[in-house]
Amino acid sequence: MRVLAISGSLRAQSLNTLLLKEAARLATPGLVLSGWERLDDLPHYSPERDTEPPPAVVAELRGLLAEADALLVCTPEYIHAMPAVLKNLLEWVVSSGVCVGKPAAAWSVSPSLEGGAKAQTSLVHTLEVMSAKVVHEASRCLTLARSGMDAEGHLKDPVQENSIRTALASLTAAAETA
Numbered sequence: 507m508r509v510l511a512i513s514g515s516l517r518a519q520s521l522n523t524l525l526l527k528e529a530a531r532l533a534t535p536g537l538v539l540s541g542w543e544r545l546d547d548l549p550h551y552s553p554e555r556d557t558e559p560p561p562a563v564v565a566e567l568r569g570l571l572a573e574a575d576a577l578l579v580c581t582p583e584y585i586h587a588m589p590a591v592l593k594n595l596l597e598w599v600v601s602s603g604v605c606v607g608k609p610a611a612a613w614s615v616s617p618s619l620e621g622g623a624k625a626q627t628s629l630v631h632t633l634e635v636m637s638a639k640v641v642h643e644a645s646r647c648l649t650l651a652r653s654g655m656d657a658e659g660h661l662k663d664p665v666q667e668n669s670i671r672t673a674l675a676s677l678t679a680a681a682e683t684a
């Protein structure tokens with residue numbers, strides 16, 4: 507089971523990126539969770555730039571998505587929505603159709619009490635418009651600050667750790683039956 511994990515943050519110390527790395531550690535042996543960390547290399551989307559062949563970085567992203575059994579996106583919340591850089595990535599993906607029917611989990615991470623729920627809602631909506639198969643049982647809004655992780659980036663709270671494990675199990679189950 508191959509899951510492509512995309513963080514919507516460009517920050518070097520991003521909680522969203524750290525959580526995806528933690529999820530890779532918590533994943534069961536049959537689940538390979540690989541990150542894609544070239545978000546900052548994507549040009550701004552414009553239909554005129556969506557050429558055949560596409561820019562190399564776009565081709566790489568679409569190829570990895572096509573090969574993946576499922577997609578996991580973890581978004582920060584910027585001004586009550588997903589960051590523009592993540593929406594830009596999804597704009598590059600939509601015209602290729604590689605997300606159609608693809609099982610997808612939408613996560614958000616924020617230090618706020620709502621855990622970035624508004625961004626997560628906007629992410630779910632966009633993925634559904636793209637005809638991805640959003641797995642709601644595998645989706646999460648996590649209230650998390652850097653203090654909620656140890657020096658190695660491992661979650662300190664066993665409840666949160668279990669929530670990540672069950673989300674991954676739900677995503678795997680959905681991908682197996684897709």
Ligand SMILES: Cc1cc2nc3c(=O)[nH]c(=O)nc-3n(C[C@H](O)[C@H](O)[C@H](O)COP(=O)(O)O)c2cc1C
Pocket residue numbers: 515516517519520521522523582583584585586587615616617618621622
């Ligand atoms: C421009 C900007 C806007 C933000 N807006 C929100 C917001 O609307 N809601 C929220 O919960 N956090 C907001 N935050 C705080 C982020 O959730 C927080 O910085 C988070 O750690 C970002 O994710 P990252 O650590 O993965 O980069 C905002 C941060 C920035 C820089």
